[in-house]
Amino acid sequence: MSEARELPQRIVVAGDGPLGVLAAIALRKALPRTEVIVIAIPPDPAAFAERIGTALPFTNRLHDRLGIEEAALVRQAGASHRLVMRYFGGGGPGQAGAAGYGASIDPAMKTAFAREWGGGPRNAETGAPPRSLGEVLAAAGRFAPPSGEAEAPLAELDYALRWNVPAYRDLLIQIAQRLGVQHERAVITGVVPDGAGGIAALAMDSGAQIAADLYVDCSGSGAVLLDQLPEHRWLDGRGTFHARGLAIAALAGPMLALEDRATWTPLGWRWELAGRDGLQALLAVPGGASDEAIAAALGSEPAAIVPFAPGRLDAAWLGNVVGLGSSVAELEPLGGIAQDLAHRQLALLLELLPGRTVDPAERAEFNRRSALMADRAADWIAAHYAAPAPTARFPSLNLSPDLSRTLDQFIRRGRVPFAEETPMLVQEFGTLLQAIGVPQGEGPMAAAGEGSGEAAARAFEERARAALNAAPPYAEWMQRAVA
Amino acid sequence: MSERPAPTRVVVLGGGTAGWMSAAGLAKLLGPLVTVTLVESEDIGIVGVGEATLPHIRGFVERLGIDEAEFMRATHATYKLGIDFRDFGRIGDSYVHPFGTFGEEAAGVPFHHYWLELQRRGMAEDLGHYSLAVSAALASKFRPPTADGSLTSTYGYAYQFDATLFGPFLREHATKNRGVERIEGKVVEVRQDPESGDVTTLVLESGREIAGDLFVDCSGFRSLLLGSTLGERWEDWSPWLPCDRAAALPCAHISEDFAPVTSAIAMPAGWRWRIPLQHRMGNGYVFSSQFISEDEACAVISDAVDGELLAEPRVLRFRAGRRSKSWNRNVIAVGLSSGFLEPLESTSLYLSQMAITYLIELFPVGGQIDARDRDEFNRLVDMEYDRVRDFLILHFHATERDDSEFWNHVRTMQVPDTLAEKMTLWRETGRIEKYSDGLFYDASWIAVYLGQGVWPQRHDPRTRLPAPEQIARALARLREAMIEEVAAMPGHREFLTANVQRLAAAP
Structure with missing residues (x-):
């Protein structure tokens, strides 16, 4: 007969940046009788999984689930909506394209084939041209979040949010405090091993020890807890990525926009993250790039260049210590992917939440899936560098x-194979590849004229018109939202 | 759009279910890119596997542009909500593996953890009582699900039909509406290109030669092109799945009603199926010849069926396993020529459909085969087969039965590591290893584990948070809602006759 596992009595989260606080909120909500303590760690500028204020649509769902309202993010954390990422130059000078979000960005409806036939909605050709309601609305500068009604004109829209990191953190802290999450300001001076590959207690500079059933390492690239464990093993990703540092420009003037832009430069993708409190330019730079080259590519003198080493931990969960975000995977944050990965890992921890003691099979399952998530997120970044110009x-x-398989299938057949634990729907991955100028082949269904392109295009036009009518100018909507 | 190349000449060998599914599917979906010729011989019988299907078949029929009622009438089809397993975990035990879910998750914790918690306290009803598909199946009720996200959208359905009628029905459709050419004749020689080894021509008994660019091998167990001609290696799974024979025999219905559910009943040397069609009951004993002789098995199944016998038992021989590669050179095997898994979970037609789907996605437009597409096809097909294999092995391995040599063998055998890991995770934590590709997700694994007495030792700690009475009330409400829904559903036969005529005329 099955027994409910004992509830953890105390969970310690190392790191009080946005990711640590968010993890604490999630754990406390899931386990209201469990003491959750967040330990302050000096902010790590290389913790891209929380220092760059944007993520992907998955985070919106996670926020909803944790009671973090989008309206509050808009009002209190400077949040704004990104419908598409517009790319320039990936296919060479003059080439441009936009990539959006959601399952409905395949207007030719070619995916209906696989959906109905049992391959599932997973293996699918992605139809060209890459038209989506998001792209239409971004171009027109009109938007309002979907109401939630199934048949409404904006129902199929999906989007990412951007926010102001300190304000976002403050908002999360308010919520965490309301939930009774505790904050510990003493400094960790060492860990007491538990003899089973994990941690028995943390030694603090106050002289006290803090023991817990589970430790969550959200300390950033230093991985202050995981780094202390004997099984800790780093998988170097430097052969896959040229980037060794992230150049960050000083904040430019505020920009309310429904799209972000990424432009290919001789050093890498320069990404301009629009924000209500300022436009942030970012550029992942190769090692050895000169200051002049960086300034030229970034468009201004960098305010900071943060070094980082791409890669991930072999296992994100060791003993009773589980790592999230930059403590277990370092990758270029382009487009919000680093934060997205951290949030998926957090959701996975909630799914496989342990009892007072950690079960090895459950830990292995977490590590299997977390590693797949990290590798697929790395693939998504690597895909950007597989465009012709890069x-x-x-x-x-x-x-x-x-x-390799995805690129080959896309280039020859216009097809994106499904991958487990991928951050992107096949349609989203397909439009990304189109947008960065990877040439798209034609699949047999397209060649056979299956899918009645004309009718689909007409239907799409109608939907686009209805969406434009339903959405006010974004600035207008924003004014009302913050009033 | 690029210029369209000359149509690829596709030759389908074999006029069984897989053959006509392949021909109809390729001709419909690839239209101008192909010419499809199907070679079959009236002298060669078909196995006609797959009387019971999975919900995926609906998409296939729909996509071909075939009307559901017409299809059901032609194949004497009934609706199917799942499979009723009896005597697998222990003699006397039974459970339904539904096309549907059990309950709803709450606070991020899957339903079955709450159920386990209540069950421990003796406060839960059978797990199946919290599944609308199971509840309807047990009450012999049927109505198509809704798509509105409510309780009535928590299940799917498939068909139980006469597989020997499905092939001819598709033949009619494919030759009349899709321009598939049917050629009658027995293949006596397969010619290959001396350099590439590709199959170039099938030579028939009559001397007629059928040339093609791409050959779809649907020749059944003989695997004439992939196996015999190209010598593709066979991966033997019989150590895990020792059943290698089936004695099939139809009988008459003993009642007016037919259950919207297939039965799988464990037997001393295997298991038997019971599939209610419109005009008859399909029966068969799937057994291992290591543990019982063919004659004995035939006698056992003849005794076991409850209606008037309509024929003598017919014995089929097979072996569990698959070809290492289902696509080799310019030959793609679909159906039994590619692999065989006993029909315990009604996967036969699905596996054909799946291969056809991937073949269309990866079709060599213009006839030039790229090795990378072939590899991709084989990767996907292998993944599908392997996942089904593990799930089937679970049905035999997860047992307490020690009443026969057969059950002693499967109970104590070493299972594939991929399955052993899944079972460990379940036993220790009540969790299901997650994947999104292939067949059989959480609800299926939960149904079989709990239905066959594989209990986790522990379940999610969060089930301690609500008071047990609170969980019990929520489950009781769910159960009441299900009883109400089931009460409002028409009977299975009633639905088949109402509105659109789905019943065939009496024979």
Whole structure:
């Protein structure tokens, strides 16, 4: 007969940045009788999984589930909506394209084939051209969040949010405090091993020890807890990524926009993250790039260049210590992917939440899936560098077998194979590849004229018109929202 | 759109279910890209596997543009909500593996953890009572599900039909509406290109030669092109799945009603199926010849069926396993020529449909095969087969039965690591290893584990948070809602006759 596992009595989260506080909120909500303590760790500028204020649509769902309202993010944390990422130059000078979000960004409806036939909605050709309601609305500068009604004109829209990191953290702290999460300001001076590959207690500079059933490492790239464990093993990703640092420009003037832009430069993708309190330019730079080259590519003198080493931990959960975000995977944050990965890992921890003692099979399952998540997120970044212009500039980067297969299938057949634990729907991945100028092949269904392109295009036009009518100018909507 | 190349000449060998599914599917979906010729011989019988299906078949029929009622009438089809397993975990035990879910998750914790908690306290009803598909199946009721996210959208359905009628029905459709050419004749020679080894021509007894660019091998167990001609290696799974024979025989219905559910009843040397069609009951004993002789098995099944016998038992021989590669050179095997898994979970037609789907996605437009597409096809097909294999092995391995040599063998055998890991995770934590590709997700695994007495030792700690009475009230409400829904559903036969005529004329 099955017994309910004992509830953890205390969980310690190392790191009080946005990710640590969010994890604490999630754990406390899931386990209201469990003491949750967040330990302050000096902010790590390389913790891209929380220092860059944007994520992907998955985070919106996570926020909803944790009671973090989008309206509050808009009012209190400077949040704004990104419907598409617009890319420039990936296919060479003059090439541009936009990539959006959601399952409905395949207007030719070619995916209906796989959906109905039992391959599931997973293996699918992605139809060209990459038209989506998000792209139409972004171009028109009109938007309002979908009401939640199934048949409404904006129902199929999906989007990512951007926010002001300190304000977001403050908002999370308010929520955490309301939930009774505790904050510990003493400094960790060492860990007391538990003899089973994990931690028995943390030694603090106050002289006290803090013992817990579970430790969550949200301390950033230093991985202050995981780094202390004997099984800790780093998988170097430097063969896959040329980037060794993130150049960050000083904040430019505020910009309310429904799209962000990424432009190919001789050093990498320069990403301009629009924000209500300022436009942030970011550029992942290769090692050895000169200051002049960086300034030229970034468009201004960098305010900071944060070094980082791409890669991930072999296992994100060791003993009773589970790591999230930059403590277990370092990757270029382009488009919000680093934060998205951290939030998926957090959701996975909630799914596989342990009892007072950690079960090895459950830990292995977490590590299996967390590693897949990290590898697929890395593939998504690596795909950006597999566009024609980047490939010419950095010809010798390794591609994972999964990404090689995806690129090959896309280029020859216009098809994106499904991958487990991927951050992207096949449609989203397909439009990304289109947008960065990877040439798209034609699948047999397209060649056979299956899917009645004209009718689908007409239907799409109608939906686009209805969406434009339903959505006010974004600035107008924003004014009302913050009033 | 690029210029369209000359149509690829596709030759389908074999006019069984897989053959006509392949021909109809390729001709419909690839239209101008292909010419499809199907070679079959009236002298060669078909196995006609797959009387029971999975919900995926609906998409296939729909996509071909075939009307559901017409299809059901033609194949004497009934609706199916799942499979009723009896005597697997222990003699006397039974459970339904539904096309549907059990309850709803709450606070991020899957339903079955709450159920386990109540069960421990003796406060839960049978797990199946919290599944609308199971509840309807047990009450012999049927209505198509809704798509509105409510309770009535928590299940799916498939069909139980006469597989020997499905092939001819598709033949009619494919030759009349899709321009598939049917050629009658027995293949006596397969010609290959001396350099590439590709199959170039099938030579018939009459001397007629059928040339093609791509050959779809639907020749059944003989696997004439992939197995015999190209010598593709066979991966033997019989150590895990020792059943290698089936004695099939139809009988008459003993009641007016037919259950919207297939039965699988464990037997001393295997298991038997019971599939209610419109005009008859399909029966068969799937057994292992290591543990019982064919004659004995035939006698056992003849005794076991409850209606008037309509024929003598017919014995089929097979072996569990699959070809290492289902696509080799220019030959793609679909159906039994590619692999065989006993029909315990009604996967036969699904596996054909799946291969056809991937073949269309990866079709060599213009006839030039790229090795990368072939590899991709084989990767996907292998993944599908392997996942089904593990799930089937679970049905035999998860047992307390020690009443026969057969059950002693499967109970104590070593299972594949991929299955052993899944079972460990379940036993220790009540959790299901997650994947999104392939067949059989959480609800299926939970149904079989709990239905066959594989209990986790522990379940989610969060089930301690609500008071047990609170969980009990929520489950009781759910159960009441289900009873109400089931009460409002028409009977299975009633639904088949109402509105659109789905019943065939009496024979």
